Amino acid sequence: MRVLLGVPTPIFLLIVYGLCPSMTIGPKEGWQVYSSAQDADGRCICTVVAPEQNLCSRDAKSRQLRQLLEKVQNMSQSIEVLNLRTQRDFQYVMKMENQMKGLRTKFRQIEEDRKTIMARNFKELKDRMDELQPLIPVLEQYKTDTKLISQFKEEIRNLSAVLTGIQDELGAYDYDELYHRVMSLESRLRSCMSKLTCGKLMKITGPVTIKTSGTRFGAWMTDPMTSPRNNRVWYMDTYTNSKVVREYKSMEDFVSGQESRTYYLPFKWAGTNHVVYNGSLYYNKEQSNIVVRYSFETGRVLAQRALEYAGFHNVYPYTWGGFSDIDLMADEMGLWAVYATNQNAGNVVISHLEPETLEPLSTWNTEYSKRNAGESFMICGTLYVTNSHLTGAKVYYSYDTKTSTYEYVDIPFHNPYFHISMLDYNARERALYAWNNGHQVIFNVTLYHVIKTEDDS
Structure with missing residues (x-):
């Protein structure tokens, strides 16, 4: 690019060539190269030609020339700064493009x-x-x-x-x-479902593992007579030689291990077949056929009674042993005891108990051997018996106390940890609580129900 700058007479011409890497400067005759500048690569940034010195006087015009030369140099520096800034901005744009690709x-x-x-x-x-x-x-x-x-x-x-x-x-x-x-x-x-009355067991699903704790044998439970908002959990580890009952305010506290209270019973228990019903703990006193009712509220024994002729201390246990001769349970109909006697040839006996006094209200003799039962539980006045406590166990036998009749059934359920030492029904939750080889689990049950209508008496 060529720029001609004019000055007043006498004539003095300054020719600037800027950014001309491919141009060769050819001044006219009588002119000479006065000054030039190049970049680092040898490219021409600007060139100045002026008349020979003898063509003009050395007066104020010389100062004007120097001033013009200074302006040209300033322009050259500005062009260099602009070039550097352009390269920097280009690098910034490239960086932003990479960041956009990453985003x-x-x-x-x-x-x-x-x-x-x-x-x-x-x-x-x-x-x-x-x-x-x-x-x-x-x-x-x-x-x-x-x-x-x-x-x-x-x-x-x-x-x-x-x-x-x-x-x-x-x-x-x-x-x-x-x-x-x-x-x-x-x-x-x-x-x-809340309108349903009692029903017949049709299916067992699950279980859901709530927690893993304790020894291989134990019991845990909630009270089916309280409201769902009062869901305290009681925990009784091992099957013998213990008096300690641990209480948790909720299922969440039980899972996290946040214990709220510890009870020390007056008598040690036998087995794992205890039940909490309407604020009281019912359990079998160690080395006896005595059932004890213990109040959590008062911390005292409210009643105790011997089950007549009932075997105890591994005379008629379930298949896994563990002093499980007497099984206490609750359902929609109330409190029950399941055991065996010599008088019934070691077969299962069912007694419906009065919760306050523990007096047997009615008793049924079955023909199912107590020693061949893995576990049992009551639902709506019907006793359901499993054929084993190990893998492959299923509900095999049921006895209906309302009709005094029995039948053989085939209701399988999953035994994920291979050894069940406690299986008990909770009527409020319509679920089975189980102690499965040191795991506390819950099974869901499906019942065949009959809904009471206004036409039913």
């Missing part, structure tokens, strides 16, 4: 993680629906409004279809909306 990668990863989390959440909902599904064939047998049952079936069918296809359309449905629909349906089902 795009992170966004893609976040989107993939979101889909994975959504898929897991929807699978949990699908599993919840699968747990609710078995309730439908039971509800169909109830004496209730068939229109309500059809509505339940339609809602479950619709929700199941949505949840099944959700993997193909992640994001097309709102997870929170689906969750609230499932919770609403479950609440309505449980409201319906």
Whole structure:
């Protein structure tokens, strides 16, 4: 680029050549190269030509020339600074471009993680629906409004279809909306279940492992007579030579090990078949056939009574031993004792006890050997007996005290830790509490119910 700068007469011409790496400076005749500047690579930044000195006088015009030369040098420096700044800005842009590429990668990863989390959440909902599904064939047998049952079936069918296809359309449905629909349906089902009276055991599912603690043998329980908001847990480790009962205010405290109180019983217990019922602990006094009622509120024994002829101290235990001769339990009908006597040839005897005095109200003799029973529990006045305490155990025998009849059944259940030393039904929660080889677990039960209607007397 050539710039001509004019000055007043006498004529003095200054020619500036800037940024001209490929140009050769050719001054006119009578002119000479006065000054030039180059960059580090030898490129021409500017060149100044002026008339020979003898063509102009050495007067004030010389000072003007020097001033112009200084301006040219300043322009040259400014151009160099601009070049450096341009290179720096270019590097900054390149850095920002790399950062933008990294952000795009992170966004893609976040989107993939979101889909994975959504898929897991929807699978949990699908599993919840699968747990609710078995309730439908039971509800169909109830004496209730068939229109309500059809509505339940339609809602479950619709929700199941949505949840099944959700993997193909992640994001097309709102997870929170689906969750609230499932919770609403479950609440309505449980409201319906709350109207049910007693039923027959149809299925055992689970278990859910609540905690791992203690020795291989022990007992843990809640009180079926209290409200769900009062869900204290009692814990009695081992089957003999102990008086210590630990109390936890809630299931959450039990899991975390936050003990609220410790009780020291006046007598040691035998076995693991204790029960808490309406604020009192019922247990078998060690080396005796005596049943003890102990009040948690007062810390005193309120009653004790011997079960007539009942075997004790491993005379008629369950298959695993452990002084499990006398099994105390509770259901919707009240308090029960299950044991065996010589008079009944070592077979199971069932006694319905008065909770205050422990007096037997009624007694039934069965034909099932106590020593061949793995465990047993009462539901709605019917005794259910397992054939083993080990892997492969199932509910094999039931005795209905209302009709004094028995039947052989086949209800399998999962024994994940291979040795059950306590199995007891909780009527409030409609669940089985178990001590499974040092693991405290809960089984869910499915009952065939009959709903009381206004037409029933």
